[in-house]
Amino acid sequence: METKDDLQCCVTTCGLPLNANYWDKQYQSQETGWDLQGVSPPLQTYIDGLTDKNIRILIPGCGNAYEAEYLIEQGFKNVTVIDIASTLVDTLKAKFQGKNIRILHGDFFEHQETYDLILEQTFFCALNPSLRERYAVKCFELLQDGGKVAGLLFNIVFEKPGPPYGGTKEEYVKLFHPIFDLQQFDTCVNSVKPRAGNELFIEMSKKTISSPHVKLYAISGITCSGCKKTIEENLMHIEGVEMVSINTDFSELMIVTHKPIALARLQQAIAHESKYQLNEFKN
Numbered sequence: 587m588e589t590k591d592d593l594q595c596c597v598t599t600c601g602l603p604l605n606a607n608y609w610d611k612q613y614q615s616q617e618t619g620w621d622l623q624g625v626s627p628p629l630q631t632y633i634d635g636l637t638d639k640n641i642r643i644l645i646p647g648c649g650n651a652y653e654a655e656y657l658i659e660q661g662f663k664n665v666t667v668i669d670i671a672s673t674l675v676d677t678l679k680a681k682f683q684g685k686n687i688r689i690l691h692g693d694f695f696e697h698q699e700t701y702d703l704i705l706e707q708t709f710f711c712a713l714n715p716s717l718r719e720r721y722a723v724k725c726f727e728l729l730q731d732g733g734k735v736a737g738l739l740f741n742i743v744f745e746k747p748g749p750p751y752g753g754t755k756e757e758y759v760k761l762f763h764p765i766f767d768l769q770q771f772d773t774c775v776n777s778v779k780p781r782a783g784n785e786l787f788i789e790m791s792k793k794t795i796s797s798p799h800v801k802l803y804a805i806s807g808i809t810c811s812g813c814k815k816t817i818e819e820n821l822m823h824i825e826g827v828e829m830v831s832i833n834t835d836f837s838e839l840m841i842v843t844h845k846p847i848a849l850a851r852l853q854q855a856i857a858h859e860s861k862y863q864l865n866e867f868k869n
């Protein structure tokens with residue numbers, strides 16, 4: 587049973603899994619150091635440049651949803667926010683009562699719908715880095731062809747364990763460019779002061795690739811970066827494979843192909859050791 591100490595222990599240092607419970611406790615204990623108390627200036631500038639107020643916009647891991655508030659004030663008619671923390675979502679429902687916004691309580695990775703724009707603001711960095719391939723594929727799946735992801739990514743490797751988890755421009759480009767055309771991917775010029783110089787403003791549009799050609803698989807048996815490299819190389823040798831990326835805990839594999847490739851063919855390419863298993867990904 588959970589004790590009062592458990593509830594207070596939370597938060598960023600204790601190594602709890604980053605699940606709904608973790609995030610809910612952050613809001614309950616008001617440990618929300620990421621919260622800017624207002625719309626993020628780079629996103630405000632980006633929103634000011636959008637002309638079509640009817641586009642379908644999603645803000646995943648929206649937190650206090652200042653960007654959504656700004657969008658509504660500017661007359662955007664199709665704004666959806668989703669967050670996994672129920673305490674927060676209750677607050678949002680009260681705050682936005684009667685406003686033209688859809689507020690969803692749920693897991694971004696389970697959400698199914700089609701959008702024109704996904705706004706990113708300290709959601710990617712809040713996820714365990716092992717979920718980055720899943721994030722890229724999910725954004726791809728949620729967008730219509732040409733739909734965009736725009737927002738901010740930390741371009742710094744933090745010394746302290748996350749969240750937030752940082753990263754580098756190089757690794758993000760490697761992850762996203764096979765499935766997105768990158769329009770902006772440079773150091774942000776109008777970050778809030780504490781983040782100045784350490785974040786990228788990104789704008790990227792979904793490439794026209796048929797959905798079955800961008801896939802996530804569950805993989806097992808990899809125990810070190812050496813075998814990870816071998817598996818990636820073996821799969822890259824299959825005709826039609828354009829990109830393979832195995833996540834940081836060696837449990838998921840993202841693959842981009844320009845023609846359909848049967849699971850059995852992928853399995854065959856890594857069958858030199860029976861410990862390697864590749865299967866359909868189930869959320």
Ligand SMILES: C[S@@+](CC[C@H](N)C(=O)[O-])C[C@H]1O[C@@H](n2cnc3c(N)ncnc32)[C@H](O)[C@@H]1O
Pocket residue numbers: 604609610620621622646647648649650651668669670671674692693694695707708709712
């Ligand atoms: C660091 S906070 C950022 C909040 C907000 N974007 C901001 O900048 O103030 C990360 C948010 O993502 C939410 N979150 C974490 N994992 C999630 C998931 N799988 N699906 C939806 N929301 C999630 C958390 O509840 C939290 O509100």
